[in-house]
Amino acid sequence: MERIYFDNAATTSLDPVVLEAMLPYMTEKFGNPSSIYSYGRESRLGIENARKSVAKILNAHPGEIFFTSGGTEASNTAINAAIRDLGCKHIISSPIEHHATLHSVEHLHHQGVTLSFVKLLPDGHVDLENLRELLAGSKERSLVTLMHANNEIGNLLDIQAVGTLCKEFDAIFHSDTVQTVGHYPFDLRNTPVHFITGAGHKFHGPKGVGILYINENVKITPFIQGGSQERNMRAGTENLYGIIGFAKALELATAHHEEHSKHINDLRMYMAEQLQQHIPGVTFNGDLYGRSLYTVLNASFPKTEKSEMILFNLDINGICASGGSACTSGANAGSHVIRAITSNPNQIAVRFSFSKYNTKAEVDTVIAKLKELI
Ligand SMILES: Cc1ncc(COP(=O)(O)O)c(C=O)c1O
Known part of the structure; x- marks a missing residue:
């Protein structure tokens, strides 16, 4: 059975x-980058060239880019450092952050750091007021940690x-x-942020590697x-x-950004339109037609015996989608994001997320299956 992979917010194929x-760095160029002989120097050069390239693309200094094991480690590092080293005594975050952030700030809160969650607007955006x-009410220096794009509903900050x-309130900002x-x-040279993070596996790179940008x-x-x-x-x-x-x-992602983002957004909008046409009662979570990540479409289906089994049945039919972040399996009861933005328990949320490799024909196949399964 051919599989259809619509879960690219969880991870992407290499x-x-x-x-x-x-490959050469897995075979002949195997030296430890800290070794001083030629094998080591070759590896070191590979790393430093990679750092320069990443920095150039993000318009940062190479000295501001640190390689990590991924997004989780990068966010943990930034959040803990803001408290430990930068004098922050109050954390402001949101209830719809990824667990890499949420669990970090909750852990610090249990150790005595004040924690506030910013209010969300009905469309899931952060209430900037x-x-x-x-920030104005905080007597002590704050760390603001808010995600740029929500991995479940796609809202863009x-x-x-x-x-x-x-900046106005002298707070540290991690995104x-x-x-x-x-x-x-x-x-990044023109973005007022102290820390940002990245993970290779979200854009067709390898798993287990990411970056932390630390402003100089x-x-x-x-x-x-x-x-x-x-x-x-x-x-x-x-x-x-x-x-x-x-x-x-x-x-690669930077070189083909325009073409790929258009292709992916077109697929997402086509799928949204097809869902509306063919699935009665479907609604969309987040700000689909506004400030929204072009890879993510989060749809809610009216809760029925059939729709409750939707992810399971999609899987049986070779279609990969998810109910929330990859850490939360199954139904939307597990999604803290959906719970935070909707009080309607009579719906089943499914996240479809797309990549450059997906096609319109795949969307058609999934829609046809959904018509049967819902
Ligand atoms: C928004 C967001 N933050 C953090 C992470 C964690 O990244 P990683 O799996 O590289 O640790 C993910 C993905 O899993 C994510 O989607």
Whole structure:
């Protein structure tokens, strides 16, 4: 059975061109980047060239880019450093963050750090007026941690507006940009943000590698203790081929951004239109027609015995979609994001998320199946 993969917000397949760039670093170029002889120097050069390339694409300095094991480690590092090293005593976040952020801020809250959640508007966007009130009412320095694009409903944050607000109140701003790095152009030299994150596997790069951007004006101590890798900031022998793959995937994504984003958005809008035409009672979660990530379509179906089994039945038919983030399996009862934005328990939310490899014919197949299954 041919499978249809509509879960690209969870992870994407590795681009063969990325694999090709990684392969030599899995075979003949195997030296430890910290070794001083030629094998080591060759590996070090690969890493530093990758860093330069990533920095150039994001319009940052190479010294501001740190390679990590992925988005989770990058966000953990930034959030903990803001409390430990930057004098933040109050965290402002939202209830619809990824668990990499939510569980980090809750952990710090249990250790005594004040935690506030910003209000959400009915379409799931952050209420910027409420954010201003929270910042203005904070007696101590705040860390604002708000994601750029929500991985379940796709809502996009106005990162410039939030950054400007943070500047006004001398707050530290971390944004989880895991769903947008590799999907949108970034201009970090002109973006008022202290930390952003990225994960290679969200844009056809390898899993287990990511970045943390730390603005050059921010000085933090390491999160992971050990050797002197990543300029003493992130100990442990580098994920050499992962880093090579991350940079290659970002280069490819950047080179083809216009063409791929248009293709993916067209598919998403076509699917939304087809769902409305063929599935009675379907609604969409988030700000689909407004500020929204072009890869994600989150649909709700009226709750029935059949629709409750939808993800299971899609899977049996070779169609991969999810009820929320990859960490929450099955029905939308598991999705803290859907629960936070809707009080209607009589619906089943399914996230469809697309990549450059998906086609209109696949959308047609999925719609035909959904007509049977709902
Ligand atoms: C928005 C968001 N943040 C963080 C993560 C975690 O990234 P990683 O799996 O690379 O640790 C993910 C994906 O899983 C995500 O979608």
